[in-house]
Amino acid sequence: MRVAVLLKQVPDTTAKIGVSGSRVDESAITKWSISPYDEYALESAIALKESGADELVAITFGPQRASKCLTEAAAVGADRLIHIVTDADFMDSCTVQSILSSAIERSECDIVLCGKQAADTNSGSTGPGVASLLGYSCVGSVTEVSMDGGKLSATRLGATGLERIEVSGPCVFTFDKGEVELRRPNVRGIMMAKKKPIESIGIEDLGIEIGSPRASLKSHSSPPEKPPGQRFEGAGSIEIVVGKLRDEANVI
Amino acid sequence: MDITIISEASNESLHPVTAQLVGAASSIGGQISVICPGGVGSPEAAKISGVSKVISVEGDCFDSYDCMAWSNAIVPFIDGDLVLTSSSAIGREMSSAIAAKKGFPVVQDITSLNDGISVSRSIFSGKAIEEVEVSLPCALSVRANTFQPAEGGGNAEISTVNVSEEVSVAVKEALAKAGERLDVAEADIVISGGRGMGDPSNFSHLYEVADEIGAAVGASRAAVDTWEEIPHSMQVGQTGKTVTPSLYIAVGISGAIQHLAGMRSSKYILAINKDPEAPIFGVADYGIVASWEESIPALKEHLSAIMSD
Numbered sequence: 001m002r003v004a005v006l007l008k009q010v011p012d013t014t015a016k017i018g019v020s021g022s023r024v025d026e027s028a029i030t031k032w033s034i035s036p037y038d039e040y041a042l043e044s045a046i047a048l049k050e051s052g053a054d055e056l057v058a059i060t061f062g063p064q065r066a067s068k069c070l071t072e073a074a075a076v077g078a079d080r081l082i083h084i085v086t087d088a089d090f091m092d093s094c095t096v097q098s099i100l101s102s103a104i105e106r107s108e109c110d111i112v113l114c115g116k117q118a119a120d121t122n123s124g125s126t127g128p129g130v131a132s133l134l135g136y137s138c139v140g141s142v143t144e145v146s147m148d149g150g151k152l153s154a155t156r157l158g159a160t161g162l163e164r165i166e167v168s169g170p171c172v173f174t175f176d177k178g179e180v181e182l183r184r185p186n187v188r189g190i191m192m193a194k195k196k197p198i199e200s201i202g203i204e205d206l207g208i209e210i211g212s213p214r215a216s217l218k219s220h221s222s223p224p225e226k227p228p229g230q231r232f233e234g235a236g237s238i239e240i241v242v243g244k245l246r247d248e249a250n251v252i
Numbered sequence: 253m254d255i256t257i258i259s260e261a262s263n264e265s266l267h268p269v270t271a272q273l274v275g276a277a278s279s280i281g282g283q284i285s286v287i288c289p290g291g292v293g294s295p296e297a298a299k300i301s302g303v304s305k306v307i308s309v310e311g312d313c314f315d316s317y318d319c320m321a322w323s324n325a326i327v328p329f330i331d332g333d334l335v336l337t338s339s340s341a342i343g344r345e346m347s348s349a350i351a352a353k354k355g356f357p358v359v360q361d362i363t364s365l366n367d368g369i370s371v372s373r374s375i376f377s378g379k380a381i382e383e384v385e386v387s388l389p390c391a392l393s394v395r396a397n398t399f400q401p402a403e404g405g406g407n408a409e410i411s412t413v414n415v416s417e418e419v420s421v422a423v424k425e426a427l428a429k430a431g432e433r434l435d436v437a438e439a440d441i442v443i444s445g446g447r448g449m450g451d452p453s454n455f456s457h458l459y460e461v462a463d464e465i466g467a468a469v470g471a472s473r474a475a476v477d478t479w480e481e482i483p484h485s486m487q488v489g490q491t492g493k494t495v496t497p498s499l500y501i502a503v504g505i506s507g508a509i510q511h512l513a514g515m516r517s518s519k520y521i522l523a524i525n526k527d528p529e530a531p532i533f534g535v536a537d538y539g540i541v542a543s544w545e546e547s548i549p550a551l552k553e554h555l556s557a558i559m560s561d
Contacts (some may be wrong), residue, residue, distance in 0.1 A: 017379035086524035132352035
């Protein structure tokens, strides 16, 4: 069993997002991190490796700076690092998914772990889309995956509650935030990771045909500013405010 | 343009977001058909005005949720060049899997839809908005409560098809039942507590207020991370849920940037916090500087009085 984990580098969730010239101003973002849900996927991927998976391949798709995700993954146990380099600021789902599926296929991984959505685009298309293209099963909103004698079982948040499922055959798991504690790399891990080679490839190296774009970004904008609100002091003002909620805002 | 809507189910009946999907579809025209996975809610879907046909896709594969089995079963019945789903977890997975199988692009969680096809959606959990142009055919998932629902009074023909699909995901054990309560992402009023609530047991006071006004109860990331009694499913903000209710009540929440991102697009915001400098007041329409201990009983009393008027 070979495990791939898909890691996306996004602005840290504490970052302010500014817009300049109808595009998000990336130059103002000082801290980039692995997308939070992908971190849970990485944690589970390491656990799978510890319980006997043959290899853990970390894959990222993005500009040069994104290679930092891979080094971080290596520091906690990823065996092989693949960076598909692109400078494109926007790609449609068809393109992203065919590139990632092709990279997974080339690395011969039958288990794929990723976040349920990225913290920048908030979409959640990649996991199920990649599974569909590869012909794998897909289990979403997972908080934990474990392997027992070649069988994979997972805990997922289903429509009726938390449930344990079993899956047969190759599968993509998309991760939600779970109870699992994320491990931090130790010094030795960090030193080893610095030496680990990153296989840096271009989209053209994947040998797939990329069609013309099917979706394009027209603009980014900031959410509308709100006028300053009304301020009240003390719990005695609750009655007035409740009246305003009814008569002014008409929301109750 | 023909539009295919994949209906959303909730407790074995049709989820109200389905009528909103029909409303969104009607705004750009075309013949509208609704596919009901597992047949759930098909009689109700047929009554939505503007729907021309309902396809009830039934079979054993719909007994429990398997993204691939469901999408494989549904794909053969999609004839529209625009596919709409809700942007719930299952809705997003369906739109994405169907799109990939049909070779369509997909755009998730849209909040506006115009001819062309041009859509807008929030990114960075609400810190910015993006406008995207998508070529047909395509799949879109739609955020709940952003489109006017289509009205009732329809009388569409229902055709039932029986399918069989290979299922690869087997549910072995139910570990915890989902709460009976409304989900924060779907509720029209949300009341959320932060670490300022002091102790997770104090959330019971928020539930009491919520019960008065039919609200869902949410929490800040700080509360979820600090107290294991507060599940992540309640978390509003960048690593939780983005919400856009008519009224958002924040109690004892200071307003970290990640939290503000997830709730600032609410129509009205009421913030209650004892710290007059709390950043939450910067986005609040109504800000009350007071402790929750004093405010919540008063809030419950006055809301209760209004609701019984």
